[in-house]
Amino acid sequence: MRKLYFIVLAILFFLSFSVLYGQSTEEFFERNCFSCHTIGGGRLTGPDLKNVDQRKDTAWLEKFILNPEVILRGGDPYAAKLLKEARGVRMTRVAGLTSGLVKNLLKFIKEESAKEKTRFAKSALKERPLTPEDIVLGRQFFLGTLPLTNKGPACLGCHSIAGEGFFGGGNLGPDLTSVIGRLGGKTALMAWLSNPSSATMSPIYRKQPLDEEEILPLVAFFKSKSEKNASYMEVHDFNFMIFGFIGLILVLLIFDLLWGKRLRSVREKLVKGELE
């Protein structure tokens, strides 16, 4: 019995290792880095990582990958330059990173950089010209009137965009009106949507990824929005305030209806009644 116990424990122990290390570095890169970075394919939202080790020393890179925010806030001039190039989009801290994994990643990037042709040079997504129908379809996906193939949640739940929804969208994620410009163009946005790696989106869309034929319409929709609303102001917050105000008055009216017959001042009426 005791033996069996140890065997089970040992199996569990190795299983846990296999879960941690079973995920290969390549897979990790694809899931977490590829949405913003290529290797030899030019910049997406973030810079091309080909030969990144020649641009900056390994220690800095390791530190930056492990927690970008520390260096970004630390006033490092190179990090500031990177931030400027990325139009202010900050690299997120990737969940589950360990310093061992970072070392592996850098090694992996180095290996891939040396290759003539790597699959991380270009997104596997098919490209085609965007049509006006795509914009209409994209809007439906965004609003959730047309459900997504893999049953992922619609964008509006967490994001707002200019002119959609009376109350605007959710406030959890950023406003998406100018997202295409912010992330660095169509390709970058497509790469992001095919594998969103932010802490909030990644756990949801990893299980229920967006379909290729959904990404393209959404991109078309975002593009048209950003073109139409170059000087966009957030009117939704104002709408919300007005509605809140109307709601308050309504609630007060209901209260007055419910308790309208409550006792109001007796003495005041008594005195006034006699003086009138």
Next chain:
Amino acid sequence: MDIRSQISMVFHLDKCIGCHTCSIACKNIWTDRKGTEYMWWNNVETKPGTGFPTKWEDQEKYKGGWELKKGKVVLKSTNKVKTVTNIFHNPNMPTMDDYYEPWEYDYKELFNSKESDDQPTAKPVSMVTGEYIDIKAGPNWDDDLSGSPIYARNDINLENLTPEQKKQMFEIERLVMFYLPRICNHCLNPACVASCPSGALYKRGEDGIVLLDQKRCRAWRACISACPYKKTYYNWSSGKSEKCILCFPRVETGQAPACFHSCVGRIRYLGVLLYDADKIEEIASLPDEKLVEAHRSIILDPFDEKVISEAKRNGIADSTIDAAQKSPVYNFVVKWGLALPPHIEYRTLPMLFYVPPLLPVMSAQDGDTVKNINNEFFPDFEKARVPMKYMANLFSAGNESFIRYTLEKQTAVRAYRRAVTVGDIDMKDAEKALLKADCSKEEAEAIYKSTSLSTFEERFVIPASHREQAIEMYEDPLKLKQETGFGFKDKPKRGL
């Protein structure tokens, strides 16, 4: 039979001079704390008048007390459903204006004001907001204002009076008033206790004093609407309600409550009554005209052997039974039938009784002198300045026969004593009057003695307390007097 004892009270209105000493005694002991400034556990009202809070007797507005619904006695202000729906807002409460905004005076104005043609005055300052205020009402705003067109004429008890009777009451030469001192009635069927959603109010087992547990009170304020006498008050500072406690720390140590003790007119009597608690619901559900009689019948004869043995079986101490036998309240209420409950139609079965005043003097100003316009000493009550209907509205649910009975008896006793001591009334006439008033000579003597000559010990027959039964007093109640004062032993978790 479920015999219990009740510390009960009689206020002899014929002796009240409206000096407010009782109110001040009470205020100084109990309600001089923050949040209690506006409370008057004891107050003295001028009648006719609207009282404190304004028009408290108008239950159409305040919804206090009980009412009959399908033969069952139910609370007017609330029920199980209403307790839930009104849980955040109790709709029938007096506003601060109906009580009054308590104020202080800024006395430094007397010394610091700039030189001017007028004398400096101490400016009134609100004790709630701390701002200067213009006083528009007070707890006794209509004091002695019997003819006041605003307050006196809106007295609820003027209902059902004929136009002539009303005219008579407000005729300038015959203006009349009397005083009505009020404290908590420590009712047998207390509406405040019944209404409390937290069960904070309770009627003490040993002496029937109604108390409000300051730890349990959650400030729903149901008691404030439910009490028809408006004798529970909300302390806005502590977030708890408070009420008259009949000075139980004094009563337990054999002293009369402060308002009783300080009464200069000696109008107050305190004593034990034994009553049958099994009959409360039955009696509270009777029609209005039967209430006074039934209420009296719930009080048991403390000399009856059966009552005594039942009382003992129910755990009532010998000292309490002894006190009940000496109780002046029993004499006034049951034996002599002189004292009547206030507004019995609210069905709370109040245990404070009033002897209605005679108000016999009838004189009118004649030039520079005052002329007696009635030659008889004791005129017919039909011609009394206060119509009997008014008194009946106040003390016997509109039934004039009880008022006539008590006034007739009081007058007969006076006539008899006048025949004895002065002699300008024929003894035969006096005896005739006594006979008519259902009163023997012995009874007349007893009433006379109890009314005019009774001592402290005869007026306040307080049973020896049994501390082993008292649950409130684990500490010396006077321990903190002149230090932090009375109030909360522990700071309440709610409130300001």
